[in-house]
Each structure stands twice: as structure tokens, then as C-alpha cells.
């Protein structure tokens with residue numbers, strides 16, 4: 001490699017395409033080669049070394065080709081000017097969008113269900129697969145549940161509060177935190193905390209119900225029974241040690257032994273007839289009692 005080529009290549013790295021060095025230029029600036037080949041005087045300050053490199057290395061180019069390239073170059077320059085104008089329009093539109101976004105931040109304009117969907121996604125991203133959260137919308141109120149219940153002091157809640165208020169969701173909808181409903185049992189699943197908090201009579205008004213993780217077979221059966229559409233990730237959660245019913249003093253889970261499918265069949269039979277005797281599932285002493293606290297609202 002000669003010194004001048006190396007120099008040109010280096011310049012290309014630092015300054016972009018080098019004038020006159022056609023073979024290194026993916027989008028050649030054809031002004032100098034065209035003039036040279038068309039027999040026109042070369043304007044300075046082109047270095048003689050560069051000219052030599054260009055002449056030696058440039059592919060043969062006909063005058064017609066050269067003129068055609070010039071024409072293309074002119075039209076692309078014109079296109080660039082148009083692009084410039086378009087860009088100004090884009091900037092104005094972007095400013096307008098930015099303004100709209102800022103207005104949206106002050107007050108959420110979407111539906112409660114859309115807000116619920118965003119909260120599930122946020123919780124899923126923050127919590128990962130470790131802890132299951134449920135978000136539900138019932139009569140326009142947004143309920144948040146977590147396994148064993150959730151309070152405003154729980155992990156992630158302060159951060160979630162910032163997210164919600166930035167979006168202005170609480171301006172339009174109340175946000176309620178669902179607590180555990182059966183204190184005699186640790187197995188208060190997120191889904192059941194939400195059902196218990198909403199209350200059996202109100203379940204028909206649920207318009208959105210989704211968890212960050214898959215629901216277990218007992219929650220799935222209970223949601224089916226109460227006709228709550230569950231939009232949680234498809235599939236079945238891992239085997240659960242314990243599970244408590246949101247409205248009845250009964251419990252299931254692998255700790256009670258027996259086949260999981262047989263347990264679900266028994267729960268299903270119990271739903272159909274609450275007088276049915278449980279053989280695998282257990283009747284527990286404490287009756288469930290759903291509880292929730294109003295966390296965020298436009299009036300709080």
C-alpha cells in the first residue's frame with residue numbers, strides 16, 4: 001500500500017469519503033473524476049498524489065455515464081432538499097406528539113382495562129417469575145393482588161406508585177390493594193386475594209383479569225366456576241403446596257396428598273354442589289374474608 005492510499009484510507013475513516021478516491025468510496029463523489037474524464041480543468045486544491053491515485057484506480061467511465069451520474073447526483077441533491085423540508089415537518093409533528101404525551105401523563109385517557117394491562121406488564125417485568133401478581137378491573141376500579149396479599153409497604157409498590165401517578169391512571173380510576181383473605185392459611189394465591197377482595201356478588205362485573213404468571217389448577221378451576229375470564233399466561237403453574245378458596249373454608253394442595261387431577265375434580269364437584277363431602281381437600285376452621293385498601297385515587 002502506498003503512502004497516499006494509506007493516507008486516503010485513513011482520511012476516509014476519520015472524515016468520510018475521500019474526494020477523488022473512487023475505489024474507497026461506496027457512494028462516490030463523482031465531481032472530480034467526471035471533470036477529469038470529460039477533459040475539463042480540475043479545480044484546486046486537489047493534491048497531485050490524490051489525482052494520481054484516482055486516475056490509476058478509478059474504473060473506466062464513459063462520458064455518457066459520467067453525465068448520467070451527474071444528473072443522478074443533482075436529483076439526489078434536490079431530494080435531499082425535500083427531505084430537509086420533510087424533516088422540519090417531522091420535527092413539528094414530534095413536538096406535537098411530545099406535547100400530547102405530556103398531557104397524557106397528567107391524566108390517563110385510556111380505558112381501565114388498558115391501564116390494567118400496562119400494570120401487569122410493568123409488574124411482570126419488575127418481579128420476573130418469582131412472585132405472582134394479579135391485576136383486575138371491576139366496575140372501573142383497579143385491583144392489585146399478590147400471593148399472600150399486598151400492602152402499600154410491600155416491595156415494588158413505591159416504584160409502582162410513581163409509575164401510576166406519572167401516567168395519571170389514579171386520576172381516573174381507584175387503585176386498590178388486595179390483602180390476604182384467610183389468615184389461618186399461608187396459601188393465599190394472588191388471584192384468590194383479588195376475587196375475595198372484590199366479593200362473590202360482584203365477580204360478574206370484572207372486565208379484566210390477568211396475572212404476571214400462569215395460574216395454578218385450583219385458581220383456574222375457581223375462575224372458571226365464577227365465570228371470570230382469565231387472561232393470564234397460558235399454561236399451568238407448578239404444583240402448589242397449598243391453596244385456599246376465596247369464599248369457602250376449604251383448602252387443597254399437594255400437601256394433602258392425592259392426585260392433582262383428582263383434587264381438581266373434587267374442587268369442581270364442590271363448586272357444583274357445596275354440600276359435597278371432601279375426601280382429599282380439607283375443611284378449614286377460619287372462614288375467608290376478603291379485604292382490600294384503597295391505595296391511590298384522584299381524591300386521596
Ligand SMILES: [Zn+2]
Nearest residue numbers: 189215216219
Ligand atoms: Zn393459584
